[in-house]
Amino acid sequence: MSELTLTVMRLGFLAVLWLFVIVAVQVIRSDLFGTRVTQRGSRRGSSGAAAPSGGAGRQAAPPQQRQRRGAPTKLVVTEGTLTGTTVALQGQTISLGRAHDSTIVLDDDYASSRHARIYPDRDGQWIVEDLGSTNGTYLDRTRLTTPTPIPPGAPIRIGKTVIELRK
Amino acid sequence: MSVVTNTTTIGAIELPSRRNTELMLLGFAVVIPIFAYANVGLAIHGKLPPGMLVYGLGLALLAGVAHLVVRRFAKYADPLLLPLGILLNGLGLVLIWRLDQSERLQNLAKRAFGGFSESTPNQMLYTALGIALFSAVLLILKDHRTLQRFTYISMAGALVLLILPVIPGLGADVFGAKIWIRVAGFSIQPGEFAKIVIAVFFSGYLMVKRDALALASRRFMGLYLPRGRDLGPILVIWAMSLLILVFENDLGTSLLFFGMFVIMLYVATERTSWIVIGLLMSVAGAVVVGTTASHVKARVTAWLDPFACYSTSGACEQVGQSIMSFGSGGVLGAGWGQGNSDLIGFAANSDFIFSTVGEELGLTGVMAFLLLYGLIIERGARTALAARDPFGKLFAIGLSGAFAIQIFVVAGGVMGLIPLTGMTMPFLASGGSSVLANWALIGILIRISDTARRPAPAPAQSPDSEMTQVVRPS
Numbered sequence: 001m002s003e004l005t006l007t008v009m010r011l012g013f014l015a016v017l018w019l020f021v022i023v024a025v026q027v028i029r030s031d032l033f034g035t036r037v038t039q040r041g042s043r044r045g046s047s048g049a050a051a052p053s054g055g056a057g058r059q060a061a062p063p064q065q066r067q068r069r070g071a072p073t074k075l076v077v078t079e080g081t082l083t084g085t086t087v088a089l090q091g092q093t094i095s096l097g098r099a100h101d102s103t104i105v106l107d108d109d110y111a112s113s114r115h116a117r118i119y120p121d122r123d124g125q126w127i128v129e130d131l132g133s134t135n136g137t138y139l140d141r142t143r144l145t146t147p148t149p150i151p152p153g154a155p156i157r158i159g160k161t162v163i164e165l166r167k
Numbered sequence: 168m169s170v171v172t173n174t175t176t177i178g179a180i181e182l183p184s185r186r187n188t189e190l191m192l193l194g195f196a197v198v199i200p201i202f203a204y205a206n207v208g209l210a211i212h213g214k215l216p217p218g219m220l221v222y223g224l225g226l227a228l229l230a231g232v233a234h235l236v237v238r239r240f241a242k243y244a245d246p247l248l249l250p251l252g253i254l255l256n257g258l259g260l261v262l263i264w265r266l267d268q269s270e271r272l273q274n275l276a277k278r279a280f281g282g283f284s285e286s287t288p289n290q291m292l293y294t295a296l297g298i299a300l301f302s303a304v305l306l307i308l309k310d311h312r313t314l315q316r317f318t319y320i321s322m323a324g325a326l327v328l329l330i331l332p333v334i335p336g337l338g339a340d341v342f343g344a345k346i347w348i349r350v351a352g353f354s355i356q357p358g359e360f361a362k363i364v365i366a367v368f369f370s371g372y373l374m375v376k377r378d379a380l381a382l383a384s385r386r387f388m389g390l391y392l393p394r395g396r397d398l399g400p401i402l403v404i405w406a407m408s409l410l411i412l413v414f415e416n417d418l419g420t421s422l423l424f425f426g427m428f429v430i431m432l433y434v435a436t437e438r439t440s441w442i443v444i445g446l447l448m449s450v451a452g453a454v455v456v457g458t459t460a461s462h463v464k465a466r467v468t469a470w471l472d473p474f475a476c477y478s479t480s481g482a483c484e485q486v487g488q489s490i491m492s493f494g495s496g497g498v499l500g501a502g503w504g505q506g507n508s509d510l511i512g513f514a515a516n517s518d519f520i521f522s523t524v525g526e527e528l529g530l531t532g533v534m535a536f537l538l539l540y541g542l543i544i545e546r547g548a549r550t551a552l553a554a555r556d557p558f559g560k561l562f563a564i565g566l567s568g569a570f571a572i573q574i575f576v577v578a579g580g581v582m583g584l585i586p587l588t589g590m591t592m593p594f595l596a597s598g599g600s601s602v603l604a605n606w607a608l609i610g611i612l613i614r615i616s617d618t619a620r621r622p623a624p625a626p627a628q629s630p631d632s633e634m635t636q637v638v639r640p641s
Binding site: 005006007009010011012013014016017018020021023024025027028031 | 185188192195196198199202203206209210246247250251254499500501502503505528529531532535538539542545546549
């Protein structure tokens with residue numbers, strides 16, 4: 001057997017062995033994280049199974065009607081276990097909490113089952129309202145006591161979860 | 168909820184069974200050893216080995232059977248454990264076959280025993296038996312919690328298994344260590360099976376006693392010291408492992424049992440003090456026995472400076488040769504079949520098999536092998552985290568902890584990091600008991616991970632379910 005062939009096989013074997021290790025680690029990686037974003041109302045196949053960090057951003061909001069210019073179009077979770085999740089703002093009320101029927105089901109020890117809701121008023125201004133939660137909802141640094149309009153880019157904090165409205 | 172359109176719900180991802188991932192990895196895990204086998208044949212004989220087809224098909228068949236059993240009986244099991252086991256076992260077969268081709272070892276065997284017989288066919292048979300045992304575990308053990316009933320029976324069973332090799336007439340003294348028994352022409356290493364059996368006892372026992380061990384303690388210098396009476400069990404296990412060390416001359420087994428107990432004690436109680444106490448006790452025990460027992464003393468001398476006694480002691484020569492194998496392997500290794508690790512002589516294909524990896528695959532290969540083992544351990548620990556019942560948690564962490572200690576002890580021994588102990592590298596080393604026991608271990612881990620990852624049954628949908636909240640524990 002020529003020296004060259006053996007050298008190529010030697011390096012090739014090591015490469016294949018490491019490839020296996022890397023593939024195995026990839027399998028673990030896909031096992032570690034993951035919440036699924038599913039479409040409610042209109043089920044569009046199972047395309048939502050992708051990891052939230054990259055996949056959820058794809059769900060571009062469909063054309064909007066009757067919305068003010070410069071109004072936020074999506075809600076983004078920026079901290080906490082659901083980081084990276086986005087929900088399109090369509091003029092509907094978004095409920096937040098640990099309850100299963102919430103729009104965003106928070107997996108957060110400090111959240112109440114019906115923690116807060118975010119809804120648009122008649123002018124299309126988004127309002128956040130605390131629903132009598134145990135640990136409170138914070139807009140920027142202040143604890144909410146009444147329904148409050150959300151300024152653009154202000155973080156809403158619920159336990160360890162931080163939510164922002166973005167354009 | 169009113170009628171909403173285009174709303175998204177975020178929920179925990181529904182666990183896929185991942186059996187197809189496992190199948191893909193299994194295919195990969197069968198191809199790699201075949202590649203290695205061809206490589207050995209080409210390097211040593213200059214042609215493809217004749218048994219390649221049979222060997223490859225055999226390994227593929229075993230992997231296929233194991234996969235089908237998992238698919239049928241443990242659908243949600245971890246997808247990595249089986250392929251990792253198959254890959255390591257397949258590469259172990261190649262390593263043993265490669266050492267079978269060595270003329271030095273053939274001549275050595277002819278001089279010592281008057282004949283040479285290949286170890287590979289036997290090892291292939293043991294692998295088949297191992298897969299059979301693996302399947303039997305999955306078939307019979309429908310729920311690992313049934314083992315909980317056998318807590319104290321398994322304690323007795325493990326003690327019997329550990330004592331067997333010392334019984335005169337039954338035990339066999341091989342190269343100084345009394346860890347084998349001879350039954351009907353077969354030599355069996357009961358310690359390998361005792362490892363699993365005693366894990367059952369430890370998990371059952373600690374599950375019941377952990378509150379007493381964790382909560383009843385005094386704080387002293389930042390450590391939670393347990394009460395004197397709670398030290399009882401750890402003292403008993405310590406004494407037992409010392410007795411193994413003294414009567415069976417086996418450092419590895421005693422380290423394995425004591426280490427496993429300390430790991431499980433720590434996991435059960437979350438008290439760092441147990442680790443400190445355990446380390447102190449094992450150091451004390453090792454020092455006392457290391458300075459008194461002659462067999463252990465020889466090993467320690469060989470560890471401290473193998474080249475000082477290289478020409479006078481066989482143990483030193485083996486360790487020295489092993490260290491030289493790792494050294495001459497370098498970063499990329501000499502290549503399959505082109506090293507001289509057969510100079511180690513006896514036990515080159517069992518205790519010292521990792522030196523062949525070091526020489527022929529180099530540091531790169533050694534790291535890959537250690538990572539493969541590490542992945543098995545990681546999956547075991549992950550299974551323990553995911554398991555819902557305390558018994559399963561402790562059992563999984565005990566088994567993977569024992570696996571980890573065994574690898575540390577063997578790899579550390581052949582590399583000269585710690586004194587050499589007569590233990591086998593799981594799945595790689597030649598020897599039936601080790602292969603059978605480790606396949607049973609993987610089988611149990613797969614069973615626990617199946618239970619842990621199986622999605623909880625969905626609550627029945629009723630028309631007014633939206634008004635009702637489902638309350639689930641944890």
